[in-house]
Amino acid sequence: MAARRIIGVDLGGTKLLAGAVDPALGVHHRAQRTVTGLDQRTLLDVIVDAVQEIRESTGSEIEAVGFGIPVLMDHRTGRAVVGVHTPLAELAFPDVMAERLGLPVFVDNDGNTSAMAEHLAGAAQGYSEAIVLTLGTGIAGGLIIRDELYRGALGTAGEIGHVTIDYDGPWCQGNCRSRGCAEMFSSGSALAREARLLASVRPDSALAAAVRDGRELIGPFVTELAHDGDAAAIEAIALIGSRLGITIANLVNIFNPQIVVIGGGVIAAGELLLGPARASATSRLLPFLADHLSIVPARFGVEAGMVGAAALAYDQLARAATA
Numbered sequence: 561m562a563a564r565r566i567i568g569v570d571l572g573g574t575k576l577l578a579g580a581v582d583p584a585l586g587v588h589h590r591a592q593r594t595v596t597g598l599d600q601r602t603l604l605d606v607i608v609d610a611v612q613e614i615r616e617s618t619g620s621e622i623e624a625v626g627f628g629i630p631v632l633m634d635h636r637t638g639r640a641v642v643g644v645h646t647p648l649a650e651l652a653f654p655d656v657m658a659e660r661l662g663l664p665v666f667v668d669n670d671g672n673t674s675a676m677a678e679h680l681a682g683a684a685q686g687y688s689e690a691i692v693l694t695l696g697t698g699i700a701g702g703l704i705i706r707d708e709l710y711r712g713a714l715g716t717a718g719e720i721g722h723v724t725i726d727y728d729g730p731w732c733q734g735n736c737r738s739r740g741c742a743e744m745f746s747s748g749s750a751l752a753r754e755a756r757l758l759a760s761v762r763p764d765s766a767l768a769a770a771v772r773d774g775r776e777l778i779g780p781f782v783t784e785l786a787h788d789g790d791a792a793a794i795e796a797i798a799l800i801g802s803r804l805g806i807t808i809a810n811l812v813n814i815f816n817p818q819i820v821v822i823g824g825g826v827i828a829a830g831e832l833l834l835g836p837a838r839a840s841a842t843s844r845l846l847p848f849l850a851d852h853l854s855i856v857p858a859r860f861g862v863e864a865g866m867v868g869a870a871a872l873a874y875d876q877l878a879r880a881a882t883a
């Protein structure tokens with residue numbers, strides 16, 4: 561019998577990751593695309609192309625495709641109602657994709673799929689209450705409550721990136737109408753912004769030298785400079801880490817999780833990010849809460865959204881089979 565496979569697709573604000581995932585959540589074939597600034601029609605073509613590439617490279621029968629996309633999903637209708645970082649609003653995305661791919665399609669918010677992967681087989685496995693934060697272009701969030709993904713009344717719960725941490729702060733990105741949102745302070749975009757600011761006031765730093773060489777200070781490059789020991793790059797990561805701790809403290813006060821898992825591109829910074837995040841969260845939490853909390857990196861790293869999208873599809877197929 562051919563091995564079972566489901567294709568998981570994680571669509572972010574800047575890139576798409578797709579992979580053939582087995583029932584034990586092992587990843588077999590991968591495809592990646594850049595999606596920055598694409599219009600809706602081109603974006604849909606790029607998604608279909610990436611899925612077809614995986615279908616052709618895996619010898620297995622593909623049962624379904626699971627998607628994690630950065631939108632508010634209305635679970636009553638399956639429609640993407642707001643796309644903060646992608647042009648998918650007001651699109652019946654699952655129907656459109658099912659028709660173009662000729663396969664069953666399951667869709668959820670990317671923060672939810674990441675949380676699902678980490679809870680089923682990653683850093684949050686075995687914890688009944690967990691919060692998973694994915695730091696990328698923005699901040700995606702997923703809440704595990706009583707061992708289940710919590711979706712809220714309409715399916716949009718877990719928009720942790722848009723929790724206000726500075727009521728007077730900078731205006732948020734995309735379609736968000738608020739200001740001082742968590743993702744303005746602790747996302748990959750925020751890291752790039754802080755690195756540019758620090759480069760301008762630390763002329764002797766590697767950050768400043770990189771700017772003089774015409775390099776763009778994107779998150780992964782800043783992280784690389786920090787791992788190489790540049791004090792200014794380390795400071796930029798520590799800054800967004802300590803601000804992340806504020807968001808974590810707010811969440812822990814509300815939900816009392818056993819564990820907070822941090823994933824997404826920014827977690828490549830590892831302890832340079834998590835150390836300041838723990839210190840800041842601990843300093844704000846009541847002592848009892850701080851003593852019973854772990855803040856750890858995601859096991860699936862940048863692949864959590866993709867693996868979780870496949871996990872979502874396996875879960876939905878199993879529920880349909882027993883219904």
Ligand SMILES: [Zn+2]
Nearest residue numbers: 722732736741
């Ligand atoms: Zn916002």
